[in-house]
Amino acid sequence: MALEELYQEIILDHYRHPRNKGKIEDPDIHEHATNPLCGDEIDISAKVENGVIKEVKFSGQGCSISQSSASLLTEALKGKTLEEAETFIAAFREMLAGHELPEDTGIDFGELEALRGVTKFPARLKCATLAWNTAQEAIKAFEKTHSNH
Amino acid sequence: MAQENLSARKAVHFSSGHSINLSAIRKDFPVLSQMINGHPLVYLDNAASTQKPMSVIQKMQTFYEHDYANVHRGAYELSSRATDEYEEARRKIVDFINAAGSKNIIFTKNGSEAINLVAYSWGRHFLNEGDEIVLTEMEHHSNLIPWQLLAEEKGLTLRPVPIREDGTLDMEVLKKVIFSKTKLVAVTHVSNVLGTINPVAEIARLAHSVGAKILVDGAQSVPHFSVDVQALDCDFFTFSGHKMLGPTGIGVLYGKEEILEEMPPFLSGGDMISEVWIDHATWNELPYKFEAGTPPFVEAIGLGAAIDYLQTIGMDWVWEHEQELTQYALAQIKTVPDLEIFGPTENRAGVISFKIADIHPHDVATFLDQEGVEIRTGHHCAQPLMRRLCIPGTARASFYLYNTFEEVDRLVAALNKTREFFK
Numbered sequence: 001m002a003l004e005e006l007y008q009e010i011i012l013d014h015y016r017h018p019r020n021k022g023k024i025e026d027p028d029i030h031e032h033a034t035n036p037l038c039g040d041e042i043d044i045s046a047k048v049e050n051g052v053i054k055e056v057k058f059s060g061q062g063c064s065i066s067q068s069s070a071s072l073l074t075e076a077l078k079g080k081t082l083e084e085a086e087t088f089i090a091a092f093r094e095m096l097a098g099h100e101l102p103e104d105t106g107i108d109f110g111e112l113e114a115l116r117g118v119t120k121f122p123a124r125l126k127c128a129t130l131a132w133n134t135a136q137e138a139i140k141a142f143e144k145t146h147s148n149h
Numbered sequence: 150m151a152q153e154n155l156s157a158r159k160a161v162h163f164s165s166g167h168s169i170n171l172s173a174i175r176k177d178f179p180v181l182s183q184m185i186n187g188h189p190l191v192y193l194d195n196a197a198s199t200q201k202p203m204s205v206i207q208k209m210q211t212f213y214e215h216d217y218a219n220v221h222r223g224a225y226e227l228s229s230r231a232t233d234e235y236e237e238a239r240r241k242i243v244d245f246i247n248a249a250g251s252k253n254i255i256f257t258k259n260g261s262e263a264i265n266l267v268a269y270s271w272g273r274h275f276l277n278e279g280d281e282i283v284l285t286e287m288e289h290h291s292n293l294i295p296w297q298l299l300a301e302e303k304g305l306t307l308r309p310v311p312i313r314e315d316g317t318l319d320m321e322v323l324k325k326v327i328f329s330k331t332k333l334v335a336v337t338h339v340s341n342v343l344g345t346i347n348p349v350a351e352i353a354r355l356a357h358s359v360g361a362k363i364l365v366d367g368a369q370s371v372p373h374f375s376v377d378v379q380a381l382d383c384d385f386f387t388f389s390g391h392k393m394l395g396p397t398g399i400g401v402l403y404g405k406e407e408i409l410e411e412m413p414p415f416l417s418g419g420d421m422i423s424e425v426w427i428d429h430a431t432w433n434e435l436p437y438k439f440e441a442g443t444p445p446f447v448e449a450i451g452l453g454a455a456i457d458y459l460q461t462i463g464m465d466w467v468w469e470h471e472q473e474l475t476q477y478a479l480a481q482i483k484t485v486p487d488l489e490i491f492g493p494t495e496n497r498a499g500v501i502s503f504k505i506a507d508i509h510p511h512d513v514a515t516f517l518d519q520e521g522v523e524i525r526t527g528h529h530c531a532q533p534l535m536r537r538l539c540i541p542g543t544a545r546a547s548f549y550l551y552n553t554f555e556e557v558d559r560l561v562a563a564l565n566k567t568r569e570f571f572k
Contacts, residue, residue, distance in 0.1 A: 003519050007512075007570070038511060038527040039541050061541050063509035124515060 005117035006124070007064065010072075015064040020057045020074035029053075031138035035130055040066045042131045044073075044138050051081050058131060065115075065124050070131035072112050082139055089136050096128055171470075174462065175551050177202040188521025191556045196341050196369060196500050196547035197525050198391045201455075205394060208454035209447055220446045221420055221437070235446040238453030239436075245456050246367075246386065247377040248403055252435040255402040255409075256449050260368045260389035261291040263402035264335075266439060267364055267385050268295035270415040271408065272333070278304035280332040283361075285310045285318055285347075286537050287340040290530040292366040296335055306330075312537060316343040316492035324355060331361040338370035342529045342543065343492030344475070344500035346370075353382045362408065368392055372459075372549070373498055374468040378403050390448065395455035399448035402439070409435050416441040459550075467550045471499040474548045478557045482546075485564045491543060499548035502529075505564060508571045510544040516570065517544075520563035522556075 024030075027045035034041045040062030047055040056077050058070040076092075077085045091107045098119045101107060118128040175181050178200045183190050192200060212234065218227035220235045242254045257263040272295075276282075282296050286309050300307050308326040311319050318336075327334065334356040339346050349365050356363040364385035370376055372393035378386045385408075390399035404412075414421055414432055418441040423431040432438045459467065478501055482488060487506035505513060510526035517524055527542045528535045535542060546560055 003516065003570075006515065012571075039532065039535065040511075041541075063511035065511070121515060123518075124511070127511060 002117075002120055006121055008114040008117060010111050010114035011064060011068040014068035014071040018058075018067060018071040020055075020071065020078075021059060022057045023059055024055060024057050029056075029138045029142045031134050031141065033130060033134040033137070035062075035066075035126055037126070038062070040127065040130055042066065042070050042134050044070070044131065044134050046077075046138070048082065048142065051083075053077050053080055053082065053085055062130070063124075063127050065118065065127035066130050069115060069128045072115070073131045073135060076110070076112060077135065082143065086136065086139055089132050089139075092132055093129060096125060171551070171553055175553075177204065177458075178551055179203060179206075181551060185521040185523065186519050188559075191520075191522040191552075191559045193546040193548065193552065193556070193560060194523055194525045195549035195552075196392070196529075196545065198397075199372065199394050199549050200551070201396070202394055202458050204458050205396065205451050205454045209396065209451045212447055212450055217447070219443055231446065234450050234453075235444070238446075238449040241453040241456045242401055245460070246371065246403060247379055249379065249406065252406050253378075253403050253409070255404065255436045255439045256444050256446075257387075257400040257402055258398055258445060259391075259400040260366065260387050261295075261400070263387035263389075263400045264292055264364065264366065265295050266402055266415040267387075267404070268299045270412045270439070271362075271385075272296075272299045273303070274413050275411075276303050276305055276332050279306070279330065281306045281308055281326075281328075281330045282333045282335060283308045283310060283323070283326050283331055283356075284335045285323075285337065286312050287316075287318070287343060287345060287531065287534050288335070288337055289341050289366065289368070290532070291368075292335050292337060292364075293533070296333075305332075309533070312343075312345070312534070315494075316340070316345050316497075318345065318347050320348070320351075323352065327355050327359055327361065329359055331356070331359050334361055334363045335366070336363070337366040337368075338376070339367075339373070339498045339500070340492070340531075340534075341369050341500060342502050342531050342534055342545065344497035344502075345493055346496055346498055349383060350381045353384075357382070369498060369500065373471055375464045384408055390452040390455065393452075393455055394458055395452035396448045398445045399452050401452075406435065409439070412439075414438055414441070418442045420444070462550060470550055471548050471552075474552055474554065474557060475499040475501065477554055478546065478548070478560070481557055481561045482564065485561060486568055488564065488568075491538060500545065501547070502543035502545045504540060504543055505568055506571065508567065510542045512571070513544045513564070513567055516567040517560070517563045520559065520566065522560050522563045524560070 024045040028048040029046040032043045042060040044058050046053050056074045058074055115128050118124050180200045216230045218231045220232045222228055239251050239254050310323045313319050338349055353363045362384040365383040367386050367388040371388040384405050386403040388401050391397045421433050421438050421441040423433050489504050491502040514526040525545045
């Protein structure tokens with residue numbers, strides 16, 4: 001049944017027990033975004049050391065898809081360099097857009113594969129991508145300020 | 150079963166002698182007879198927009214095929230036919246809401262534009278720093294943002310009237326905030342979230358007692374019950390065509406003639422002028438002063454056909470049917486475990502907002518969609534109201550004349566299924 005493809009156990013688990021929920025004090029990276037159509041909110045904050053994401057947290061409110069996607073994001077991005085994170089975010093968005101990735105990317109989505117079911121629910125795509133777009137914006141803003149120094 | 154008895158009562162007799170029932174009505178709406186995700190469509194998002202009967206679709210098609218030309222322009226047969234049809238549609242609106250005449254009816258592209266017209270033309274011209282606008286916590290953004298912008302520009306104060314726990318307007322507060330500085334009371338007739346029916350005739354009396362004007366947003370009232378703008382004594386009344394079986398792209402502003410006469414134009418250009426020189430111009434008479442450019446006249450004609458349809462069924466029947474559906478739905482939806490309904494329990498329209506346990510409204514909507522049940526979720530363009538209720542959004546089922554008791558049962562069954570899944 002299609003619904004179970006969308007609401008996989010991993011997603012429901014991250015929704016009920018979100019990982020890395022909260023706000024980092026004095027973050028290096030911080031971005032807040034809303035989906036004005038539905039009112040979902042996501043706040044992403046992170047600590048960066050030597051170009052590596054040391055810690056990342058999210059807060060916000062919204063549906064099971066948007067919140068579990070954010071929870072999964074924090075686990076996926078922690079420990080990645082900013083460059084790796086951007087590549088990963090781009091690849092994940094490609095996956096949600098229903099595009100096959102080139103084989104040589106070597107990207108392993110791991111638990112994030114659970115979100116692939118969203119491709120069959122176009123109305124929910126924005127829920128799944130909200131946290132990722134927010135993180136992308138946050139990294140861009142960080143890089144912009146730091147390239148100026 | 151209860152709903153069978155109620156369904157049986159749906160057969161009504163018209164003065165012409167013929168009778169009609171729900172299944173006959175449903176046959177007039179081609180979109181309703183389709184499958185969604187393997188289930189017959191149950192369309193319950195009528196507060197957002199309504200489906201169109203064949204008579205509306207055909208009227209517009211026939212007009213395009215046989216009578217189309219621009220209005221108010223040409224001295225030729227086709228143009229006068231188009232003009233006649235457009236003005237006939239305006240007269241249908243006049244009758245439908247009991248306006249004094251065609252001068253009171255201005256066609257706009259939607260309800261929002263109708264409110265913006267009042268804000269930009271009347272508001273900018275007549276309101277000054279320190280003046281106050283009273284509105285309510287349950288306004289749709291369309292009856293809030295234009296006033297926010299105007300307040301910012303002119304230095305006005307907005308006075309929001311809160312709602313009480315039961316979802317009704319706090320009339321005690323309303324009575325207190327309306328005073329000599331109040332220049333306008335902007336209030337929705339029926340809440341698009343809670344279904345609350347506001348006592349607009351009483352509010353109009355309060356507004357007028359201090360010399361203020363009243364604008365009533367009728368987007369959720371005119372489609373569902375008989376409205377008499379003169380009996381309500383409102384100065385402005387707005388609504389939209391697509392929420393009452395008509396096409397998109399057409400809305401209506403009703404205004405009292407003496408007020409409209411004093412107002413400067415809103416949009417300007419062709420058709421709204423009387424005489425034009427290279428450096429100045431004089432304005433056309435009402436209502437054309439406010440209809441710049443080629444108006445959406447085919448849409449207006451479509452709206453006229455929608456009104457014909459509603460009047461053939463009878464607005465009393467529409468209202469009674471929706472009331473029976475709403476009371477049945479309120480009782481049935483309550484049986485779903487952990488479900489909370491927002492809004493009044495009585496004296497309310499066929500809009501039911503609810504939440505189930507801590508399941509996010511979007512997840513509810515996706516589940517219901519899989520069962521062919523189409524409802525609306527989110528903040529319903531009423532974010533201040535969502536904050537008042539301390540919720541991010543609601544799930545909302547809203548009814549119209551073609552909905553059935555069986556569809557309410559389908560909704561309730563799907564809600565139970567959703568509840569089970571997330572348990």
